[in-house]
Amino acid sequence: MADKIGLTTTIPVEIVYAAGKIPVDLNNLFITCDAPGRLVDRAEQAGYPRNICGWIKGLYTTLLEQESLRQVIAVTQGDCSNTHALMETWQVAGVAVIPFAFPYDRDADLLRLQMEKLMQLLGADWEAVGRWKKRLDQVRKKAHEIDRLTWEAGVVDGQTNHLALVGCSDFNGDPDAYEAYLDGIIAEAARNSTQGLAGDRQAVRLAYVGVPPIVSDLYSYVESMGARVVFNEVQRQFAMPFDEDDIIEQYRRYTYPYSIFDRIDDINREVARRRVDGIIHYTQSFCYRQIEDIILRQRTAVPVLTLEGDRPGPLDARSRMRIDAFLDMLAR
Amino acid sequence: MKIGLDLGSRYVKAVFMEDGRLVDYRCYDTLAFYREYGRKVDGELVVDYERLGWPTGAAITSTGYGRNLVKLAGGQVIPELRAHTRGAIFQTGLSDFTLLDLGGQDSKVIKVAGGRMVDFRTNDKCAASSGRYLENMAAVLAMDVAALGECRDEPVELSSTCAVFGESELIGQIIEGHPIEHLAAGVNRTIVKRVEPMLRELYSPVVVFTGGVARNQAIRAMLEDALPVQVILPAYPQLNGAIGCAV
Ligand code: SF4
Numbered sequence: 063m064a065d066k067i068g069l070t071t072t073i074p075v076e077i078v079y080a081a082g083k084i085p086v087d088l089n090n091l092f093i094t095c096d097a098p099g100r101l102v103d104r105a106e107q108a109g110y111p112r113n114i115c116g117w118i119k120g121l122y123t124t125l126l127e128q129e130s131l132r133q134v135i136a137v138t139q140g141d142c143s144n145t146h147a148l149m150e151t152w153q154v155a156g157v158a159v160i161p162f163a164f165p166y167d168r169d170a171d172l173l174r175l176q177m178e179k180l181m182q183l184l185g186a187d188w189e190a191v192g193r194w195k196k197r198l199d200q201v202r203k204k205a206h207e208i209d210r211l212t213w214e215a216g217v218v219d220g221q222t223n224h225l226a227l228v229g230c231s232d233f234n235g236d237p238d239a240y241e242a243y244l245d246g247i248i249a250e251a252a253r254n255s256t257q258g259l260a261g262d263r264q265a266v267r268l269a270y271v272g273v274p275p276i277v278s279d280l281y282s283y284v285e286s287m288g289a290r291v292v293f294n295e296v297q298r299q300f301a302m303p304f305d306e307d308d309i310i311e312q313y314r315r316y317t318y319p320y321s322i323f324d325r326i327d328d329i330n331r332e333v334a335r336r337r338v339d340g341i342i343h344y345t346q347s348f349c350y351r352q353i354e355d356i357i358l359r360q361r362t363a364v365p366v367l368t369l370e371g372d373r374p375g376p377l378d379a380r381s382r383m384r385i386d387a388f389l390d391m392l393a394r
Numbered sequence: 395m396k397i398g399l400d401l402g403s404r405y406v407k408a409v410f411m412e413d414g415r416l417v418d419y420r421c422y423d424t425l426a427f428y429r430e431y432g433r434k435v436d437g438e439l440v441v442d443y444e445r446l447g448w449p450t451g452a453a454i455t456s457t458g459y460g461r462n463l464v465k466l467a468g469g470q471v472i473p474e475l476r477a478h479t480r481g482a483i484f485q486t487g488l489s490d491f492t493l494l495d496l497g498g499q500d501s502k503v504i505k506v507a508g509g510r511m512v513d514f515r516t517n518d519k520c521a522a523s524s525g526r527y528l529e530n531m532a533a534v535l536a537m538d539v540a541a542l543g544e545c546r547d548e549p550v551e552l553s554s555t556c557a558v559f560g561e562s563e564l565i566g567q568i569i570e571g572h573p574i575e576h577l578a579a580g581v582n583r584t585i586v587k588r589v590e591p592m593l594r595e596l597y598s599p600v601v602v603f604t605g606g607v608a609r610n611q612a613i614r615a616m617l618e619d620a621l622p623v624q625v626i627l628p629a630y631p632q633l634n635g636a637i638g639c640a641v
Pocket of ligand 1: 115116117118141142143144273346348349350351
């Protein structure tokens with residue numbers, strides 16, 4: 063069986079596949095396990111501070127508990143500076159860490175260099191990377207179609223949209239199976255639309271922006287209150303929503319690792335196109351992205367609700383109260 | 395007769411209104427209220443109105459923190475911030491203002507324009523500008539909350555980050571030998587510092603101040619010093635949410 067290799071976030075995953083290895087996005091593994099809260103507790107028992115992001119702590123334990131994962135690609139620039147210390151604690155535990163940096167200024171040469179170093183290290187060449195890009199783009203196209211079925215046709219709910227897009231960071235380690243899973247969603251959506259099961263057209267239309275939620279029931283709660291999430295910002299970026307043949311350009315256009323301003327341009331475009339009434343900006347407690355919230359609020363045209371999550375588990379009563387108030391405000 | 399019920403985190407407030415007039419009100423300790431008058435039937439909270447001695451046959455609308463935890467059988471439920479907005483509009487007759495509600499455990503700032511809520515902020519997971527914080531700090535200073543609310547001169551600088559660390563910081567300052575009144579003024583000042591950014595963000599020249607903390611005169615005066623605002627205290631600051639349910 064091919065080697066597995068962990069990822070701390072989205073990287074040019076074509077390279078991992080081209081090297082004949084199986085990528086495993088640790089975030090997805092962490093948050094979908096039976097008791098993610100326990101993994102956070104474990105990290106704290108190992109000495110991780112209380113006031114550090116829950117995702118970092120979850121990732122820490124997730125990797126250590128996976129015997130089959132002794133190698134990880136960690137994004138050292140373009141994601142989170144906590145990752146540096148996370149890498150170091152992994153190294154102490156005997157994990158081989160491969161750093162990957164998205165250049166802050168989106169410099170094409172630097173990005174190419176990073177990708178070439180990764181290819182060299184894993185043993186992949188441009189030819190194979192190009193082939194994998196073509197294959198993965200076919201799968202991504204289906205994720206884009208699901209996204210369109212969400213906002214335009216209204217036959218896919220926000221949670222399904224979130225799951226379909228977020229999984230494109232690693233295609234669950236098996237692009238063929240992932241494609242079949244996406245095909246299943248599209249088929250189900252087609253059934254819904256022939257049966258006239260499109261979502262409520264009067265519903266408040268929301269955008270979800272920011273890192274994926276650590277809380278478990280955000281989508282179901284929001285939708286139970288009569289609203290619909292029609293845009294998942296970062297998740298959509300994970301699915302590379304561009305028609306872009308050049309792989310370097312693709313990872314330059316990918317907004318998440320670069321400045322907040324690129325993200326805001328993307329958000330504003332999609333908010334207008336998808337006729338969004340309000341934005342939920344989700345941030346983690348103790349994350350630097352809480353500072354960027356200031357800018358986001360100034361530069362978006364529709365009302366913003368900032369939600370803060372800390373540990374895995376259901377939404378707390380305060381967050382629910384805030385969501386209720388926000389939806390109430392938008393509905394009137 | 396309409397009954398408005400605000401299921402707060404510390405107190406349950408009930409108002410009784412007839413033809414748009416407040417005819418009576420009651421306050422209950424939240425835990426005692428649920429323990430003595432409530433029981434859960436099929437996930438709904440059934441309140442024993444007879445034991446409460448409330449008039450029968452009245453329409454009941456509730457809101458509050460408890461709204462997320464319980465549904466009141468036979469009653470209507472409205473979102474908390476809507477109730478507060480409606481209460482403040484009813485009590486003041488204004489339609490453009492910023493509502494500042496500092497309650498038992500949380501704080502809310504709501505911008506109201508043209509009689510509608512247009513934006514809001516609430517504190518996240520922190521009780522450092524709430525009534526609970528004032529009570530704790532008053533206890534450390536061995537004063538009652540009402541006396542603390544009169545101290546506004548020469549506030550001692552206290553960091554305003556956390557309700558729990560605030561206590562040990564205050565004890566440190568007592569040891570430094572500051573007069574109690576100046577320390578009490580410092581405590582009031584920390585609340586103003588915490589809400590000031592929210593009031594600036596959702597600015598209106600008129601601030602309607604509600605919740606238990608609104609009785610603190612020093613905080614009211616300090617708010618007017620810190621910002622170009624006129625602070626208005628409605629007749630029943632603590633009943634504002636309940637009134638908003640009954641109008
Ligand atoms: S949410 Fe923020 S702090 Fe947490 S891992 Fe992501 S970037 Fe880092």
